[in-house]
């Protein structure tokens with residue numbers, strides 16, 4: 180597309196722009212557009228009101244990467260997060276955005292070995308992402324010097340307040356130099372946070388994302404709660420259960436668009452992709468194929484889908500959650516046009532539930548929970564469709580050769596058996612339930628969204644041990660015989676992983692690994708902080 184890249188207007192370095200491209204971001208989110216230029220322009224403190232999932236991390240992370248002096252190996256920025264999980268996520272996200280910059284970013288949180296943290300701190304670190312308790316620990320031990328930092332970033336300040344970390348936060352602030360810049364991000368601005376800001380951030384710029392007046396179309400809107408690894412399967416089921424699926428599938432990054440499209444084509448679907456790296460002529464070709472229904476699935480980023488003018492879509496699928504309510508309304512506005520009936524389906528992982536509720540509230544709309552079509556129903560529908568097609572064929576005249584052939588076969592064989600064999604031969608591949616992989620029925624896990632009755636476990640095994648989500652689940656299930664459906668929110672990092680399970684399952688798992696561990700420390704332990 181010839182459209183200019185809006186990231187280029189924010190003042191970021193060419194290096195940063197390259198990293199952004201590699202990451203697959205096409206356009207800054209609202210909070211990024213507001214925060215990045217301010218952060219790059221001057222040293223002013225910033226208070227920013229923004230929800231989770233809006234791209235806050237990149238909003239402060241990208242300018243931070245540009246502002247940090249690689250050659251100095253002292254800590255130049257401290258990012259505080261309320262939970263260890265968030266600390267890890269933020270560190271990983273910044274790492275993934277640093278491109279070729281020679282920066283070391285480490286997460287520091289309770290529950291992880293202090294010795295390991297000390298080793299890493301000694302090696303020289305530019306950015307520390309930490310939870311308050313453990314940071315105070317290090318301050319006390321004089322193993323972390325915060326008296327000469329350039330940036331202090333407080334992420335999810337209201338969550339810190341909710342979790343009782345506000346005194347810790349003040350304590351940490353007191354140990355930092357006065358001439359740093361402070362950024363505070365919070366979804367809400369309760370009194371206590373405003374007081375804190377007044378006290379420690381006298382001069383500041385206030386940034387908040389204004390939401391437009393939104394009206395959604397009359398499209399039927401539903402959501403499915405699925406794991407990240409189940410999204411693709413859910414998508415194929417939606418396409419398969421429909422008589423004539425004709426839809427747009429939205430992903431947040433170019434990389435995801437390419438990935439989903441390749442997998443769809445591999446499974447035999449008529450799909451194609453559009454995003455910002457696709458040439459104008461290719462884009463036009465793809466759109467014309469989509470309009471003439473030569474392909475019935477078009478996978479797109481938000482930016483690339485702008486200006487597509489197709490009226491009769493049956494579906495819009497939010498494969499990844501849109502970054503804000505505006506993007507949601509934009510996306511789903513592509514179906515249900517011109518009096519046509521359409522359905523918008525949004526996939527969310529359990530941790531995205533609150534973001535969806537936020538979108539629903541701002542977009543003043545009603546998004547109903549539903550469940551992914553089950554395989555039996557899909558196969559029933561496919562059979563119905565085949566039967567209809569066969570019915571329609573009756574009117575077609577065909578060569579006598581086939582008539583004679585059929586008569587001969589029926590003379591020699593049982594007609595029902597003969598026809599069954601023929602159907603099996605022609606359609607078995609399509610009707611075989613084995614082409615679908617397992618999805619946890621969403622009704623079985625209505626409680627999954629809420630963390631009540633659940634425990635977060637830390638597993639001392641990560642990517643470096645060649646583990647993956649599936650392998651980790653299998654490993655635990657094989658050893659403990661717990662029901663795999665009860666394992667949730669599996670996050671695999673370089674050196675370790677986290678899973679969430681019910682209390683009972685947690686007991687079983689912990690007991691098993693305590694018993695079998697020949698190591699000094701059990702392989703699985705309870706995570707220290709709230710998930």
Ligand code: ADP
Pocket residue numbers: 203204205206207208211230231232233234235236237272431432
């Ligand atoms: P927050 O910190 O606000 O909770 P994140 O920074 O974790 O949100 O962003 C949520 C997701 O959106 C991440 O997967 C991130 O990589 C992605 N993301 C962030 N900014 C963009 C962008 N401009 N375009 C596409 N995806 C983005």
